[in-house]
Structures are given as C-alpha cells and as structure tokens.
Amino acid sequence: MSTKPDIPDERRRAILAGAAAAGVSLGLPTGPAFAVDGFDRFMARSEALTGVKPLDRTIGRSLYKLLNANGQVDYLTGYRPAGRSPAGRNEQVEISIISAWYSGVVSTAGDHRLATYQDALMWQQLDFTTPSGLCGGDLGFWSNPPKA
C-alpha cells in the first residue's frame, strides 16, 4: 500500500517547496524518495525506460494515476529505494511502466484500464501504420513498403 498522502501532485510540490524553503517538517517521509515530486520523477523515469522523449504529460498523469491505484506508488515515487525493494520488484515495476506507455493500458491481475489508445507509444513508434480501427489510407496502400 501507498504511504503517500492523498494530496494532488501540484499542491504537494508547492507544499514541499514551501516546506524546504521554510525548513520545517510536515511529517512526510523524508529521504531521496520524496525529495522530488513523484510525478516528475515518474515522467523522468518513463522517458529513460521507454526511450521516447518528451512523453506526453497528460497521458502521463492518467498512467501515473492508474499505476498508483495498483499500489505501486512506493516503487514509482521512491524508485529503487535502497535495501527496501524485494528482489525483482524494480524490474517488474519498470516493465509495468514500459507496458503502460506502449500499450496505453494498465493491467493488473485481470483488471485492464485504458489511459489512451490512439496516442499509445506503440502507434507512435509504428510510424509505418495507423492505430487499428482507423483508416490507414487508400485502397492497396498495404501492397508496398511504407514510404520512408
């Protein structure tokens, strides 16, 4: 389960910035995991993992929310916390983040939630075609290799 307080990211960032400036403690967990805003950290990690930069922040918010709902927040915000991560969990989280960006869907134990379809990275990266369900072009375009 998440230990993150239920505070919107923007609001929390402001609080943290203010807290740092004032040098006061809000009772939040301290240390590297929470020194930087969770969403920004998520986006940075996502760009590093997916190999695509910049990633869309609106889609990122949806994915971040869905991934957090899966109870993975500790691993997203406190990425690779030293000594606290069971073996293999970081890798699983990385694969979850990559899968979510490429497919546009967050899947956990048979539960599938869609953040985006047409703008999923799979279609952006498969620049030789269009998302399944949308017209790809005139009759017969599929007969030849895609135009470079």
Next chain:
Amino acid sequence: MAAQETKIVADVGFVGSGVASAMMANQLAADGVRVAILEAGPKIDRGAALERYLSAPIKGLGAPYVASPDFPFPGSTAAEPWYDQAGPDPFKSTYLKAVGGTTWHWLGTTLRLVPDDFRMKTTFGIADDWPVTYADLEPWYQKAEEEFMVAGDPAQDLGSPRKKPYPLPPIPLSYIDKTFAAALKGTEFTLAATPQARLSKPLGNRLACCGSGSCVPLCPVAAKYDATVHLNTAVAAGARVVDLTTAVAVEIGAGQRVTAIRFKRPDGTDGRLEAKVFVLGANALEIPRLLLASRTDALPKGAANSSGLVGRNLMDHPVQLTWALARKAMWPYRGPLSTSGIDRFRRQNTRKTDAALRIEIFNSGWSWPTGAPATTAGKLAATGLRGPALAKAFRDHSARQVMVASMVEQLPDPANRVTLDPARRDKFGVPKPKLYYRVDDYVKRGQARARRLHAGILRRVGVTEIHHRDDFEGAGHIIGTTRMGDDPKSSVVDASLRSHDHPNLFLLGSGVFPTAATANPTLTIAALSLRSVAAVRETLRT
C-alpha cells in the same frame, strides 16, 4: 408502441437477422412478401461501435458491441460462461446477438467449397455426402458473390470452377503476401488472392477498404459486407426487423405445421409471431437450442427432431496458428487482416487419412496469438531492454512479425453436440447451451501437418524464430447441428433446407452442412439461403 406488440403477423417469419436470414428476406421482400424478422440483440450504430472499440482496454471480439443479459451470447456475461463445456475439449467459437448478426465481426472471406467437399463419402469413404453437389450450387455461389459484391481474382484457380468473373476486382495483395509469393515460387505452396466480401471500389454509401486493420471485430467504414446491407434493402421494401425480441419456442399445430414463434422481451412483455412460413436463421447453436427448448408432450425430443440429430455433429474449423519473426521488415499491421491463402491442401486425394486444410497468410502481425503490438514492448522489456534500445527493438521486431494459420477440417461426430442445460436458464427461462466437444485424431494429425507445412513456408520466407500454438483455436465457424440430407432418419432438413418434420419450417445457416470442408462458411450459407428462396415461395402458395 411497436416494442410492446404481442402479436406480429407476416407471410414469412424469421428468427435471427444474420446473413442467412438477410439474404433470403431481401429476396422475398423485393417480391412483396410480408417479412418479419425477430432479432434478440439490438441495432448497432457503427460510429458508437467504433467508439466502444477505441476506448476498450482489450480489443476482443466483443469490444465494439453491447453485451447484456437481455440478449446473452458467448462472452457477454462476465459472471458466468454462456457455454457449459461438458466435453474433453472446449468449443472455442462464439457469435454475436445484434441486428446483422455475427457478420459484424466476421473476417469477410468468401471461399466456395470445392467439389469433393460435397462427396466425402463417395470419394473418400468417410463422413457423409451432401444432398446437393457443387454443380447444383454453382449458380447460387455466383448469385451470392454478386449479392456480396465479392472482390476476387478470376485468373486464380482455387479448386472451385466458376463460370463468371467476380463482381469486383481483387483486393490488392499485401506486401507480406507478395514477399511470401516470391519466396514460395516454384514450390508446392501456390499463394492466391482470397476472394472476399470487401469493397475494392466504393459502392453507395460504403467506402472501398481503407485498411483499418480491424476487420475483426469491426470495419469502421462498412467496406466489409455485413448483413445490415441486405436488411436495409429488405426494410426499404417493406420487411420488418424487430430487435430486442428473443424467440423462446416454436409452436407446432395440426399437420405438423408450425403455427407461431413465441417470443419474450427484456422488458417482460411477450407475444407470438404468426406466419405462413417460418425460417430460423439464428446460427448453429441458437437454432438447435430453440428447437430443443420447444419440446412438448407431443414432441418430447423437441421440434424438427424426429431424427434425434438436432444439436449433434457440432463442428468448427480448428485453427493451427504459427507465428514467426522474419529476417527483414514485412510491414504488418496494415490492410485487411488477411488477403491471401494457399488452397491446394483443401483438395488433396488423401482426405481419407489427412484432414484437408486451408493456409491463410495474415497481415496482422502477432496480434492473434500474442496480443501484439500492445504486448510487444513489455515482452522486450522482460529481456532487459530499456531506453532507446527498447524503442528501436520495438519498431524493428514489430515490423518483422508474421503469422500463418490453417483451418483444419473436422469430421462430423454425433457425440459432439449442443444440448440444453436445464440447471442454467437465461432471463427468459430458456435453458442455456451445454456443449460436448472433442477434437479427434483426424484433426490432431491435421494440426501436426499444418505445423510442418507452416514451418516449411516460413523457412523459405526466411525467419529467425518460429512459434506454434500447442492447441487449436476456434475459427468462429459453428457448423453441423441441423444437418441436411435426403433421409429423414439421418438428417434434419432436406436439400431445400425444409424440416423433414414440419412442412412450413426452414432452417438456414451452417448448421445444415453435413460436413465442414475448409472454406469459411458464409458464402455457402448465403448460396444455400438464396437457393431455398424458391422452396419458401412455393410453400407460401400451398
């Protein structure tokens, strides 16, 4: 209010609004025959269906369609499976309840059977002959192709001799097809364009195929035929399609004539469809289910079932999937899902021991076997790839994904059947289907042969890895449960699709096929429906 009618009167009353009914109803309505069609499912708005598809997390067969216990079908009820699978193997093919039926998510392939398919007993000493021959059906195949506006290449010999060209020029082969054909030139694997009910030219308000890559489960532009084409013309000629109305029993009266179809609606209302002639076109699971559920003290085995064969000889075309990674880019995920096939194994002389099969070349990458491209990045990431190397590998890998599949002939076996499950009923009180299904050694040898053939093809094309599905897949082809024949003791309907038991009852669809052959069944369904129009007309006059 029409939806509350308790009595519907017509000359010809249909149950089911799929392609089998639509083809026949359109012909009758054009002649001024009063036609009413009961459909359990709802009307489908294509735009809304596309929206549902695009917003669905999983793009399965049902993704574009409304599912409800008000019109249950396989996969529509998450809480409980529609089928009770009582046999050693699961029956994997499904259907849809909607105005237009399962043609909403068919592939669109319109192969004819080959002549030997009608003479399995005579030619090979196995299974059964049909009560019609290829020559009997040839003009009706042509007529059906014209109704479908089939796009095909008349220069190619698919083993089904034709007298006239296809109505439309062929759908262009894919780059994958052309690459395969070049690699296979001079081998036993002769690749041919697949005839298909997919527009290669615009027609009315339907566009030519725009390669959406989503034929199954939805064509966004109606380039792929669906039965609403003929339902719409039938309605324009005066036919009625009554949706959200489920047939629950066939009433039999004096002289073994059908007097009415009883129906119920989700809102609790019910009523009767009265007509002179009744036609069931509700697929090869729902037709036997309705007939069996219509049993009375006078007909303890159910309607149309003096032979005891209603529901028996259930068949599919068990599919062998093989997918591979080509050495060079093949550019899949473009165009119709499949545009070519290899047809020679459909008509070999060794069918006594070797199941016939048809090999299809797919343009849809690894989507069927693996869920690609949505699953590809996760699988590559699991090999340790990250960052730009992952992005590059994703594109490279996806561009090289190819798949071939074989539909294997399954022989009729009376033990394979649909019966009623009295312990489980739908909201209308009708027992749900209970299935017993087993894939025998004939099919299993065919699957093994398909794997060998697939590997031979793919090695010639040039691949770095080959994967075979270790079990069969369903083709979506439900066949054999109301078989036709000349002898009332060994068949349910005669060659005109008329019930041996009830002179004013006709059963349409692939349930009447005595054997499964290896063609996707829809063209033969349509040809048989069109051929039977004359018998229905004649029955109206008596």
